[in-house]
Amino acid sequence: MPIDNERTFDLLVENAMGFMKRSLADLSKPEDGLKYAVINFYTAIELFLKARILKEHWTLIVSPSKASLSMNKFLVGDFKSVSFEEIKDRLKETLNTPLKKDVVANIDKVRQHRNKMVHFYHPDYKNEKDEIIADQMEAWHDLNRLLIGDWKDVFSEHFSDINEMHNQLKTKYKPYRARYYKEQYDKIKGTLTNAEKCSYCGYEAVTKEIINITKDISLIEYRCRICRDYSVELQASCPHCRKTIIIPELYDNFVCPKCDKQISYNDIVNEISPPSYDHHDLYSGDYYGCSSCGHTDSVVPMDDGNYFCTCCFSIYDSMDTCEWCGQTSNAVGEYSGLEGCDFCDGNPEWNDLSS
Numbered sequence: 001m002p003i004d005n006e007r008t009f010d011l012l013v014e015n016a017m018g019f020m021k022r023s024l025a026d027l028s029k030p031e032d033g034l035k036y037a038v039i040n041f042y043t044a045i046e047l048f049l050k051a052r053i054l055k056e057h058w059t060l061i062v063s064p065s066k067a068s069l070s071m072n073k074f075l076v077g078d079f080k081s082v083s084f085e086e087i088k089d090r091l092k093e094t095l096n097t098p099l100k101k102d103v104v105a106n107i108d109k110v111r112q113h114r115n116k117m118v119h120f121y122h123p124d125y126k127n128e129k130d131e132i133i134a135d136q137m138e139a140w141h142d143l144n145r146l147l148i149g150d151w152k153d154v155f156s157e158h159f160s161d162i163n164e165m166h167n168q169l170k171t172k173y174k175p176y177r178a179r180y181y182k183e184q185y186d187k188i189k190g191t192l193t194n195a196e197k198c199s200y201c202g203y204e205a206v207t208k209e210i211i212n213i214t215k216d217i218s219l220i221e222y223r224c225r226i227c228r229d230y231s232v233e234l235q236a237s238c239p240h241c242r243k244t245i246i247i248p249e250l251y252d253n254f255v256c257p258k259c260d261k262q263i264s265y266n267d268i269v270n271e272i273s274p275p276s277y278d279h280h281d282l283y284s285g286d287y288y289g290c291s292s293c294g295h296t297d298s299v300v301p302m303d304d305g306n307y308f309c310t311c312c313f314s315i316y317d318s319m320d321t322c323e324w325c326g327q328t329s330n331a332v333g334e335y336s337g338l339e340g341c342d343f344c345d346g347n348p349e350w351n352d353l354s355s
């Protein structure tokens with residue numbers, strides 16, 4: 001019997017929803033309620049991530065540590081599935097949709113709470129209830145952003161259930177999170193200088209960091225020390241009037257507030273890397289592509305050796321060229337001739353062609 005991938009995917013998502021609902025119900029129960037709320041919550045998070053991977057191919061959610069890969073065993077659930085480490089690796093290397101560093105950190109916090117619950121007796125956890133629930137809320141926010149954002153094409157059939165789940169979690173978790181944020185703020189408020197008010201949680205806890213792209217262009221990162229909300233903007237001189245301006249991320253033909261002329265990411269590309277820059281000789285005149293925003297020519301080298309997307313402001317540490325389509329970008333895997341990159345589908349006969 002062949003595997004019906006669509007059906008298996010739907011069942012996996014429904015299973016994830018089931019664990020999430022169970023986790024919510026457990027939270028209201030006395031005694032061991034919190035323990036099961038944590039365990040079921042983390043199980044749900046992993047199942048959503050596994051569903052994303054399964055959509056690509058069922059074999060990808062079977063752990064490579066198990067020697068044989070049997071379709072019959074998979075169908076009856078007799079296999080060891082991928083660990084969180086392997087999930088991160090698959091998303092990055094095989095699917096080219098890596099989890100961002102802060103997303104990994106947020107999920108990992110929840111994973112550690114869960115490990116404490118299942119691996120040994122942990123008598124103090126009830127005192128940490130507010131913190132645990134606040135951490136779960138951040139991890140859910142990150143996952144929800146992926147499900148309805150970057151991965152929207154994969155999960156679109158389940159949007160209404162995901163949305164309902166989101167609202168339930170928000171309502172139920174709110175008081176725990178409010179108490180925990182207050183406690184955190186009381187701890188750090190004396191240490192914050194020049195912090196700005198966070199539009200998300202309301203605390204004056206947003207600190208800023210400046211990253212120099214070139215000597216005249218800098219990225220300004222804002223991070224809330226309480227809720228970890230994050231945003232970014234670019235400070236540059238307007239290519240037309242040369243006055244200093246602030247450009248928001250993912251802009252599309254931004255209008256300079258000083259001279260009213262339009263600015264596109266191509267203008268910023270030329271500001272950072274004039275056409276005479278020698279990477280043109282290296283890669284036959286092409287600029288580089290960005291998988292986050294999908295442009296083929298928005299990425300330029302930075303002075304420090306990293307690469308900067310002038311549209312979505314992502315920073316990458318390396319670029320590779322796809323063996324099949326020739327596009328240079330951050331999203332080229334090991335077998336690009338065969339599997340393609342984010343900008344092409346590759347060629348199934350690549351191995352015959354290239355041998």
Ligand SMILES: [Zn+2]
Nearest residue numbers: 198201224227
């Ligand atoms: Zn905040």
Ligand SMILES: [Zn+2]
Nearest residue numbers: 238241256259
């Ligand atoms: Zn201007």
Ligand SMILES: [Zn+2]
Nearest residue numbers: 290293309312
């Ligand atoms: Zn980009």
Ligand SMILES: [Zn+2]
Nearest residue numbers: 322325341344
């Ligand atoms: Zn390609």
